[in-house]
Amino acid sequence: MLKLVQFHPAFGVRDMSPFCLKLETYLRMAGIEHEVVWNSNPRSAPKGKLPCIVDGDVVMGDSSLIIDYLKVKFGDPLDERLSAAH
Ligand SMILES: N[C@@H](CCC(=O)N[C@@H](CS)C(=O)NCC(=O)O)C(=O)O
Structure with missing residues (x-):
């Protein structure tokens, strides 16, 4: 299954990073099955x-x-379903 690697939830927010929040929200709204993997060390990611x-x-x-x-x-x-006009 696709793994989403992101920071831990904090202060009642699913993720303090807007980029992580955006991607997790996209996955959920698009209905793409995934597993969240918590990681507090971005240095282990491909772009750091x-x-x-x-x-x-x-x-x-x-x-x-x-x-x-x-x-x-x-x-x-x-x-x-969106066109250039809508
Ligand atoms: N362009 C990237 C930006 C990701 C990004 O800036 N992530 C930050 C958290 S908001 C990060 O991991 N920073 C760790 C660091 O710079 O050490 C994306 O859209 O995913």
Whole structure:
């Protein structure tokens, strides 16, 4: 199963990083099955920052690049019905 690596929850917030929060929210809204892995050491991530994902042999950082990758792999259930006008 796809793993989302992100910081631990803190101060009642799921993740203090807006990038982690964005990506986890995307995964949940898009209905992509995933497992969250808590990690407080971003140095272990490919770009030295979190979030990152581990999807089989693919290890990828940067929330925007990850969402692009997820759209190619799983389709775009949130925005696929939108046109340039809507
Ligand atoms: N462009 C990246 C930014 C990720 C990022 O800046 N993550 C921060 C937390 S908000 C981080 O891991 N910082 C650790 C550090 O710089 O040591 C993304 O969209 O995922």
